Amino acid sequence: MQAAPIVFAQAGLTYPNGVEALADISLTIATRSAVAVVGPSGCGKTTLLRTIAGLERVSTGTLSVAADATRAMVFQSGLLFPWMSVADNISYGLMTRGVPLAQCRERARVWADRMGLQRFIDAYPHQLSGGMQQRVGIARALAIQPDIVLFDEPFAALDAQTRLLMQELVCDLQRQGVCGTMVFVTHAIDEALIVADRIIVMSARPGRIIADITPQLPDVPIAEKRALPAFNQAFADIWAQIRSEVELQMHEGVR
Amino acid sequence: MPQNRWLSWLSPLLLVVLWEGAVQLGILNRIFIPPPSEVVVALIKGLADGSLLADVVISSERIALGFLIGAIPATVLGIWSGLNRTVYLLVRPLATMLYPVPKIALLPLVIVVLGIGEVSKIATVALSVFLMVVIHTIGGVMQVDQRYFEVGRLYGANQRTLFRTVALPASLPAIIEGWKLAMGFALTLIVGVEFVGASNGIGYRIWQSYELYAIADMMAAVCLIAALGWVITLGLDEVERLLVPWRHTVKESRMPLLKKWWGAVRPWSYTAAIVPVLLGAAIAAQQGGLNWLWLVLALIGSIAIQGGTNLMNDYYDYKKGTDTPAVKGTGGALLRGEMTPQQIFWAGILAFALGSAIGLYLVSVTGPFILWLGLCSVAVGYFYTAGPFALAYVGLGEVAVFIFMGPVMVLGSYYLQQPVIAWPAIWAALPVSFVVAAILHANNLRDIDTDILNHKRTLATMLGRSGARIEYYVLVGGAFVSVLLLVALGLAPWPTLISFAMAPLAWRLMRTAATEEAAEKLHPVLRGSALLHMRFGMLYVIGWVIALWI
Numbered sequence: 001m002q003a004a005p006i007v008f009a010q011a012g013l014t015y016p017n018g019v020e021a022l023a024d025i026s027l028t029i030a031t032r033s034a035v036a037v038v039g040p041s042g043c044g045k046t047t048l049l050r051t052i053a054g055l056e057r058v059s060t061g062t063l064s065v066a067a068d069a070t071r072a073m074v075f076q077s078g079l080l081f082p083w084m085s086v087a088d089n090i091s092y093g094l095m096t097r098g099v100p101l102a103q104c105r106e107r108a109r110v111w112a113d114r115m116g117l118q119r120f121i122d123a124y125p126h127q128l129s130g131g132m133q134q135r136v137g138i139a140r141a142l143a144i145q146p147d148i149v150l151f152d153e154p155f156a157a158l159d160a161q162t163r164l165l166m167q168e169l170v171c172d173l174q175r176q177g178v179c180g181t182m183v184f185v186t187h188a189i190d191e192a193l194i195v196a197d198r199i200i201v202m203s204a205r206p207g208r209i210i211a212d213i214t215p216q217l218p219d220v221p222i223a224e225k226r227a228l229p230a231f232n233q234a235f236a237d238i239w240a241q242i243r244s245e246v247e248l249q250m251h252e253g254v255r
Numbered sequence: 256m257p258q259n260r261w262l263s264w265l266s267p268l269l270l271v272v273l274w275e276g277a278v279q280l281g282i283l284n285r286i287f288i289p290p291p292s293e294v295v296v297a298l299i300k301g302l303a304d305g306s307l308l309a310d311v312v313i314s315s316e317r318i319a320l321g322f323l324i325g326a327i328p329a330t331v332l333g334i335w336s337g338l339n340r341t342v343y344l345l346v347r348p349l350a351t352m353l354y355p356v357p358k359i360a361l362l363p364l365v366i367v368v369l370g371i372g373e374v375s376k377i378a379t380v381a382l383s384v385f386l387m388v389v390i391h392t393i394g395g396v397m398q399v400d401q402r403y404f405e406v407g408r409l410y411g412a413n414q415r416t417l418f419r420t421v422a423l424p425a426s427l428p429a430i431i432e433g434w435k436l437a438m439g440f441a442l443t444l445i446v447g448v449e450f451v452g453a454s455n456g457i458g459y460r461i462w463q464s465y466e467l468y469a470i471a472d473m474m475a476a477v478c479l480i481a482a483l484g485w486v487i488t489l490g491l492d493e494v495e496r497l498l499v500p501w502r503h504t505v506k507e508s509r510m511p512l513l514k515k516w517w518g519a520v521r522p523w524s525y526t527a528a529i530v531p532v533l534l535g536a537a538i539a540a541q542q543g544g545l546n547w548l549w550l551v552l553a554l555i556g557s558i559a560i561q562g563g564t565n566l567m568n569d570y571y572d573y574k575k576g577t578d579t580p581a582v583k584g585t586g587g588a589l590l591r592g593e594m595t596p597q598q599i600f601w602a603g604i605l606a607f608a609l610g611s612a613i614g615l616y617l618v619s620v621t622g623p624f625i626l627w628l629g630l631c632s633v634a635v636g637y638f639y640t641a642g643p644f645a646l647a648y649v650g651l652g653e654v655a656v657f658i659f660m661g662p663v664m665v666l667g668s669y670y671l672q673q674p675v676i677a678w679p680a681i682w683a684a685l686p687v688s689f690v691v692a693a694i695l696h697a698n699n700l701r702d703i704d705t706d707i708l709n710h711k712r713t714l715a716t717m718l719g720r721s722g723a724r725i726e727y728y729v730l731v732g733g734a735f736v737s738v739l740l741l742v743a744l745g746l747a748p749w750p751t752l753i754s755f756a757m758a759p760l761a762w763r764l765m766r767t768a769a770t771e772e773a774a775e776k777l778h779p780v781l782r783g784s785a786l787l788h789m790r791f792g793m794l795y796v797i798g799w800v801i802a803l804w805i
């Protein structure tokens with residue numbers, strides 16, 4: 001079990017092509033906490049997750065993540081292996097770590113049950129709906145019992161109802177304590193408020209942290225939560241912070 | 256949609272009809288353009304005297320060899336260059352440079368270097384296949400979405416695991432596409448090569464018919480090569496479906512063609528059709544050479560009859576409504592709506608027709624003895640479940656199978672090669688008889704309870720469960736004991752003792768048969784008995800073949 005938090009100190013990242021994606025990020029994410037990251041499109045949210053995942057290195061400043069922390073990511077576009085069955089996708093991270101096949105199969109079954117995918121365990125990803133595919137992606141990530149789980153706009157491509165269900169699912173999983181430290185990137189402010197206790201707001205590119213909000217919302221069912229005055233207040237606060245950034249990004253896009 | 260499928264047959268059919276009509280009415284000159292009917296006659300003649308078939312076999316051999324020699328190293332090299340920059344820089348420029356050169360233009364050069372023999376033909380095909388496959392494989396490996404590698408690495412895959420779980424499966428569709436294109440090339444190329452420098456093969460046949468102005472023969476040969484191309488395409492499509500199952504499951508919701516018919520015709524049951532034919536030929540070979548064509552025909556015929564029997568059984572079971580959705584095979588396929596009864600019926604008829612045609616041909620070349628054997632078999636087959644004295648229902652099923660799927664078939668296959676009625680061949684068939692009877696008996700043992708309820712009288716129901724178990728031991732054990740005795744008496748060569756390698760399997764089957772009572776627990780014994788028949792039988796045949804050299 002990893003105990004050290006994730007710590008960014010004045011970290012920045014410039015891609016080789018000169019795009020400055022992150023600038024001056026200072027952020028500490030406590031172990032086993034649930035943090036959401038919101039910000040305008042193209043501001044560097046995915047980049048932030050990729051640095052935590054170890055897929056990208058910060059070019060200035062430092063990022064420290066416990067070296068032995070197992071990391072898993074649920075991708076924006078799913079990125080399930082199309083050539084593997086649902087079961088093989090789910091148990092992929094176990095298979096690579098040398099877990100015996102029978103045990104992989106067993107774990108995959110357990111996770112498929114948990115995700116309501118039991119009937120699709122031998123299906124290929126393209127035979128599943130978008131929501132089911134993302135559930136496989138989540139199962140693949142959580143099956144390895146990761147210390148850190150990174151969600152990159154996992155529900156952006158889903159329809160509104162499926163999305164609500166998936167948010168409930170993530171909240172449930174979190175309550176069961178299987179998500180470890182969770183960093184959840186999303187465009188949707190309400191989604192951020194539902195799945196996380198703390199919300200980081202990023203500026204337009206290069207991404208900086210412009211707000212760090214911990215709304216004190218009671219732990220009630222999602223539908224009730226949405227109706228709370230505090231929920232709406234927090235929503236309005238965050239929107240106020242982010243609005244000008246989105247406008248900025250839009251104008252930049254036009255130019 | 257089935258209607259559309261029929262529609263797609265309409266235009267070729269119309270063309271054939273118009274063509275035939277135009278020639279018959281004298282609109283086309285039959286000297287230059289013979290009608291389809293003449294082509295069919297030429298085709299049948301060529302097939303019947305074996306010459307056309309021999310040419311197809313030779314051309315297929317050249318294609319197959321050239322393809323394998325070209326495609327295997329090309330695939331390996333292509334994957335390697337796709338993954339390794341250095342290899343890529345070495346391989347790619349040469350491959351792209353040579354690729355557009357029409358390979359047939361290189362034939363004279365190849366002949367100068369390798370001579371006019373078989374080698375140069377195969378080399379030309381192999382070279383062309385090699386280039387095609389290398390280029391497609393490199394492309395396939397390099398176009399793999401890099402993000403999949405990232406995912407793999409994130410989830411802990413090392414280099415080797417990445418190759419096995421990402422690089423290979425992700426590039427496989429493109430690689431197979433390359434194989435397909437290369438195969439098309441090979442087919443075109445072989446005809447061209449055989450036009451120029453060959454004295455056999457289908458291309459040679461076309462060219463020679465042209466020179467003799469035997470246009471009907473020429474067209475028959477063209478039809479045959481078209482058929483060959485079609486079969487190869489279907490085969491590669493199947494290979495693709497097997498290797499790349501994830502790409503087809505949605506595009507065509509139907510099951511892969513092969514898998515569907517595989518279940519329908521139950522090839523594992525063909526071991527009973529194949530082993531005796533091979534055994535007869537192997538025994539005959541001890542006396543001298545083999546006529547391979549007749550052996551192949553006998554095999555095809557035997558398989559066709561067996562397949563036809565399976566299909567017809569399913570058809571009638573379905574009509575009678577005795578199958579339930581759980582039933583495997585076509586009965587099941589029918590119930591699940593994957594195939595129509597008509598399809599099954601006509602496939603069955605087609606299989607019987609093919610089997611009978613081959614049988615009659617063999618009778619015409621070897622004499623009436625085969626005909627008598629065949630007629631007896633047909634009679635037994637009919638009275639097996641039909642008529643007032645249905646053999647299967649008076650406990651004689653095992654006996655009938657013991658005699659006919661053992662000695663009779665072995666003797667028939669033997670007689671094709673050596674036209675004498677040889678007792679040694681009959682004795683040597685006994686081990687196979689025992690196992691094939693064991694398959695049937697395993698079936699009856701499994702169904703013993705339901706058969707008793709339905710007043711079906713099989714040997715198993717007559718003997719009762721413990722007696723039926725002993726019968727199973729006797730049949731399985733008898734197979735091994737008979738091999739021992741035959742070797743001891745000098746009636747079988749000692750290498751046939753390798754069939755004892757299957758003793759552990761036999762032992763496991765007997766143990767299961769001894770302890771289990773439930774039908775679903777005994778089902779594996781049935782499957783296992785068929786497996787035993789195949790493995791034990793093949794080893795026994797191989798023993799006979801080894802004896803040819805020692």
Ligand SMILES: Nc1ncnc2c1ncn2[C@@H]1O[C@H](COP(=O)(O)OP(=O)(O)OP(=O)(O)O)[C@@H](O)[C@H]1O
Binds near residue numbers: 021041043044045047
């Ligand atoms: N591999 C790369 N090389 C160069 N530039 C990149 C690379 N990946 C991302 N970028 C650029 O970095 C910036 C931030 O990208 P990133 O994907 O992190 O944004 P994001 O906040 O996740 O956007 P979205 O909300 O649209 O997913 C973008 O301008 C993008 O074009």
Ligand SMILES: [Mg+2]
Binds near residue numbers: 045047
């Ligand atoms: Mg992103």
